[in-house]
Amino acid sequence: MTSLDLYVWAGVVVFLLALHAVVTRAHLLWKVLAINLMGTGVFLILLAAPARRDPMVADPLPQGMVLTGIVVAVAATALALGMALRVMARTGSPFLTVDPETEEPDPDAPEPPR
Amino acid sequence: MTGAELWTTAAVFGPLLASLVALGGRPAALKAGLLLGSVTTLAGSLGLWLQVLQHGPVRHLLGGWGAPLGIELWADGFSVVMLAVTALVGAAVSLYSLSYFGDLSTLDAETSPAGRAARYFVPLWLLLWSALNGIYLSADLFNLYVTLEILGLAAAALVTLAVTPRATVAGMRYLIVSLVGSMLFLLGVALLYTEFGTLALEELSAAAPGGPMAATSLALMTVGMAAKTALFPLHAWLPPAHAGAPAPASALLSAVVVKGSFFILVRLWFAVYGGGSEAGLVLMGGLGAAAILWGSVLALRQRSLKRVIAYSTVAQLGYMFVMFPLLAPEGLGGPDPRWSDDAWIGGILLAVSHALAKASMFMAAGNMSYAVARDGLRDISGVAHRLPMSFLAFGLGGLSLAGLPPSAGFVGKWLLLREALSAGGWFWVAIITVGGLLTIAYVLKVLRHALDREASDGDFRPVPRRMEWAALLLALASASLGVRATEVFQVLLQGGVQPWT
Numbered sequence: 377m378t379s380l381d382l383y384v385w386a387g388v389v390v391f392l393l394a395l396h397a398v399v400t401r402a403h404l405l406w407k408v409l410a411i412n413l414m415g416t417g418v419f420l421i422l423l424a425a426p427a428r429r430d431p432m433v434a435d436p437l438p439q440g441m442v443l444t445g446i447v448v449a450v451a452a453t454a455l456a457l458g459m460a461l462r463v464m465a466r467t468g469s470p471f472l473t474v475d476p477e478t479e480e481p482d483p484d485a486p487e488p489p490r
Numbered sequence: 491m492t493g494a495e496l497w498t499t500a501a502v503f504g505p506l507l508a509s510l511v512a513l514g515g516r517p518a519a520l521k522a523g524l525l526l527g528s529v530t531t532l533a534g535s536l537g538l539w540l541q542v543l544q545h546g547p548v549r550h551l552l553g554g555w556g557a558p559l560g561i562e563l564w565a566d567g568f569s570v571v572m573l574a575v576t577a578l579v580g581a582a583v584s585l586y587s588l589s590y591f592g593d594l595s596t597l598d599a600e601t602s603p604a605g606r607a608a609r610y611f612v613p614l615w616l617l618l619w620s621a622l623n624g625i626y627l628s629a630d631l632f633n634l635y636v637t638l639e640i641l642g643l644a645a646a647a648l649v650t651l652a653v654t655p656r657a658t659v660a661g662m663r664y665l666i667v668s669l670v671g672s673m674l675f676l677l678g679v680a681l682l683y684t685e686f687g688t689l690a691l692e693e694l695s696a697a698a699p700g701g702p703m704a705a706t707s708l709a710l711m712t713v714g715m716a717a718k719t720a721l722f723p724l725h726a727w728l729p730p731a732h733a734g735a736p737a738p739a740s741a742l743l744s745a746v747v748v749k750g751s752f753f754i755l756v757r758l759w760f761a762v763y764g765g766g767s768e769a770g771l772v773l774m775g776g777l778g779a780a781a782i783l784w785g786s787v788l789a790l791r792q793r794s795l796k797r798v799i800a801y802s803t804v805a806q807l808g809y810m811f812v813m814f815p816l817l818a819p820e821g822l823g824g825p826d827p828r829w830s831d832d833a834w835i836g837g838i839l840l841a842v843s844h845a846l847a848k849a850s851m852f853m854a855a856g857n858m859s860y861a862v863a864r865d866g867l868r869d870i871s872g873v874a875h876r877l878p879m880s881f882l883a884f885g886l887g888g889l890s891l892a893g894l895p896p897s898a899g900f901v902g903k904w905l906l907l908r909e910a911l912s913a914g915g916w917f918w919v920a921i922i923t924v925g926g927l928l929t930i931a932y933v934l935k936v937l938r939h940a941l942d943r944e945a946s947d948g949d950f951r952p953v954p955r956r957m958e959w960a961a962l963l964l965a966l967a968s969a970s971l972g973v974r975a976t977e978v979f980q981v982l983l984q985g986g987v988q989p990w991t
Contacts, residue, residue, distance in 0.1 A: 391677065398670055407666055414673040418680055425684040437559070438683065441632050445676065448639050452669055455643050456662075459650060463662050467655040472663055 380431060383424035391417030402471045404460040408453060415449045494548035497537035498563040501573055501623040504530020509616035520612045524584040527616045531623060532581055535573040539981060542570050547985045549629070562690070564629035566985025568838065571978060572626045572753055575842045576746045578967065579849045580619050582960045586853050587611060587738040589954035590860070607651045607736065614651075615742065618644035625750045630689040631679045634754055638675065642668035642718065645747045648739040649731045657734030664731040667717050667724075671751075674714030681707040695762050695990040708763055708770075715758075718751035721774075721811060722781035725804045729788075732803060733796040737856025740796060744803045745849035749841055752810055759814065760829075760987045765822045771815045778811025779921040786928035790935065794865045795855045798932055799848070805925065806844045806891060809906070812918055813837025816906060817987060819913040829987040830913075835979050836905030842978065843898035846968035847887040853961035854884040857953045858940065867935075871942040876950060879958040881940055886965035888933030893926045898971035898978075 394417060397410035419442045426438050464470055505527040512523025541548050547566040556562060565573075591608035621644060624637035646668060649661030683689055685703045699708070713724075720728040732744050759766050759774075785805030792798045816833035857880040858873045859865045874881040890897035893904075903922055910918040971978075 391673075395670070398666065404662065411666065411669045411673065414670070415676075418673060418676045421677065422680040422683070425680065426687065428684075429687070437689070440559075444632070444636060448636060452639065452643060452672075455647065456665055456669065459646070459658075459662050459665060462650060463658050466653070466658045472659050 378428070378431070380424045380428045383420055384428070387417045387420030387424065389417075390414075390420065404463060404470050404472070405457075408456040408460060411456070412449060412453050415445060419445055493537060494541050494565070495550045497534045497541065498548075498550045498565065498627055499534075500530045501534030501538065501577075502563065502620055502627060504534060504620075505616045505623065506620040509613045509620065512613040512616055515609050520608060521588065523612055523616055524588065527619055528577075528581040528584050531573070531577040531619060534623075535570060535577040538565050539570045539574055541565075542567055542984050543981050547989055561633055562629040563627040564692075565627055566989045567982040568753070568756070568985060568989075569626045571838060571842060571982055572749065573623060575845045576619070576622055576626070576749075579742070579745050579845055579964065580615075582964045583615070583738050583741050583849060583853070586741070586856075586957050586960035587615070589956045590736070590738050590856065607653075611648065611651055611736070611739065614644045614647050615739075618648070618742065618747070622746060622750050625753060629691055631682065631691065631694075632689050635672065635676050635679060638718075638750065638754065639672050641747065641750050642672060645743055648743065649735040651739060652734055652736050654734065656730065660727070660730035660734045663727050667727045671714040671717040674710045674717075675754075678707040678709075678711035678714070681710070691757065691762055692990045695764070695988075699763055704763075705767075708758065708766060711758055712755065712774075715751040715755045716777075719748050719755065719807060720804060721807065722777050722784055722804065725781065725785070725807075728804055729797055729800040732800040732852075733794065737796075737852060737860070740800075740856070741849040741852035744800065744852055745845040748803070748807060749845060752807070752841065760817065761989055764988060764991075765818050765827060768818070768821055771818060771822075774811050775813075775815035775918070778808040778814070779917070781805060781808030781811070782921055782925040783808075783928075786925060786932065789932040790928065793867055795859060795867055795870060795936060796852070796865055798867070798936055799851050799855055802851075802891065802929070802932060803844075803848060805929070806840075806848070809840050809844075809903075809922070809925065810837055812906065812921065813840075816909045816913065816915065816918060819909065830909050831983065831986075832905045832909040832912075834987050835982050836902045836909065838982055839898050839902035839905070839975065839978060843890050843902055843968055843971060846964050846971070847890040847897075847899065850883050850961045850964035850968060851887040851891075853957065853964070854880040854887065857957050857961060858884075860957070861951050861953050863949065863951065867939045870940055872940070872944060874937075874940040877953060877958065879962050880953070881937070883958070883961035883965040884940070885933070885937055886962075886969040888929070888937070890965075890968040892929040892933060896972040897969045898975060899968070901972040901975045 391414055394410045394413035398407050422438050422442055426435055508523040508527035512520050542565055550563040552561045592604045618641060621637045621640035628634045646661050646665035649664055650658050681703055686694055686697045717724040732740050782805050785801050789798050789801035792801060813833050817830055818827050819830050820828050857877055858870045861877060862869050890899040893899040907922055
């Protein structure tokens with residue numbers, strides 16, 4: 377097992393742990409951070425796995441993809457945190473507590489904009 | 491610049507530029523953005539349609555840089571049909587949104603809540619439009635990932651424009667599902683690149699992906715995209731999000747946004763993987779069948795107007811997956827399986843007809859709840875007498891969903907049925923038929939409430955003409971498209987199911 381293999385398996389473990397956290401943790405901050413971490417796991421795999429074919433030559437394509445991926449992840453995390461704050465402000469809780477499955481129209485809902 | 495280059499550029503970068511214009515935030519900027527986005531995408535999709543019809547699939551190397559380092563835009567019949575239907579729906583929703591948030595020219599974007607909603611809606615929607623067109627024209631997996639992520643972020647933000655706690659929670663849930671779906675997709679992309687050393691769809695298709703790594707990758711990408719498309723049993727996020735969003739956003743999310751990830755699924759399974767595996771195709775079709783039954787039954791049980799339509803989306807999306815097993819009636823044996831043209835055209839035509847019909851139904855429902863300021867089925871009692879145009883739009887859209895002639899939905903279902911009958915797939919015949927009957931049932935349920943003789947008490951707010959016309963035009967398009975379906979057939983066969991063989 378080379379060090380590159382180690383990176384690949386570390387990526388897989390990080391991805392799976394983070395996926396587990398997204399599903400099991402109820403707090404929105406946990407969920408957002410876990411999604412961010414899932415991305416990190418993918419980036420590790422994306423950099424290390426293709427490099428195993430020829431470890432002496434750098435492949436620019438995965439590096440470009442990871443750089444782009446990081447930019448996308450920053451934007452996604454920022455939006456998710458912003459929306460989590462909105463959830464806090466509008467429901468008073470950092471959890472997804474208002475059950476959106478309730479059938480009755482919300483009595484507190486404001487009228488559509490006039 | 492050749493024609494193909496001009497039109498692909500217009501379709502992707504037109505709405506992107508328009509979104510930047512609309513970020514200015516003043517009413518004039520919002521209007522200019524909507525106009526620019528609509529004109530560029532309508533022109534781009536019409537131009538590309540003619541190009542593809544005459545010359546077959548077209549390619550545009552952005553800035554002259556090809557694969558592997560550059561970004562290519564590529565269009566075949568499937569791409570231009572989706573581009574065109576998105577342009578039609580988009581233009582109608584843009585028209586609708588000019589009035590929905592109030593008169594844009596007098597709105598004070600700084601202080602009024604409606605002004606704030608309009609100010610964010612327009613740039614987000616134009617950005618989403620650009621991302622969708624980018625998906626339809628993408629020729630490589632990474633470009634698909636980036637456009638998909640832009641689509642997901644813009645769509646989730648649109649849901650939270652409705653300021654209710656309920657919609658905010660639904661939007662957050664949608665964002666989480668969408669981001670996790672993207673991550674699964676990206677992991678699949680990483681595995682494919684590791685195995686085949688390329689991201690270009692065409693080269694991957696030539697490599698004929700097989701083996702455990704390629705199968706794992708397809709499974710990961712499929713789960714990710716199925717979550718975003720709300721394929722049963724990953725649909726639970728959809729009804730609250732689509733029902734909670736402001737009406738023009740609901741129309742967009744239900745009509746075209748879910749089609750973006752559906753498009754990627756079809757491209758992956760058929761164009762890249764050559765059908766994947768027979769068991770996989772049957773599994774996708776089975777999930778689609780479950781979605782049709784489950785979504786329709788739940789739609790029948792809802793008590794608010796927009797939730798009926800949202801559950802109907804879960805059901806109608808199921809039809810598009812029933813296409814999967816029907817596409818390969820003789821199995822995948824051999825390197826070059828026979829694809830069924832009937833199933834291909836029927837399935838895509840159903841996607842087109844659903845986009846037009848669902849957008850018109852959500853806009854019509856938006857008009858009804860705009861008028862009575864409520865969304866319950868009881869609250870819209872008697873609204874048909876005061877909003878005959880919206881009532882007609884809802885009814886025509888419903889007929890098209892149910893598959894009555896001469897709608898596009900009729901032609902699509904007919905073709906799928908014909909394929910299922912000739913292949914002896916009685917299970918699919920039963921599902922398609924029962925789904926159609928259930929659709930009629932829940933559409934009639936809404937129409938009955940709207941036709942009630944006794945109007946519900948309370949204020950009635952007049953609905954701007956423009957909003958009624960936007961809904962009615964799309965409904966008419968959907969209900970009459972069946973008459974001109976041959977034009978769609980011809981262009982869909984450019985490229986066909988597996989364009990790179």
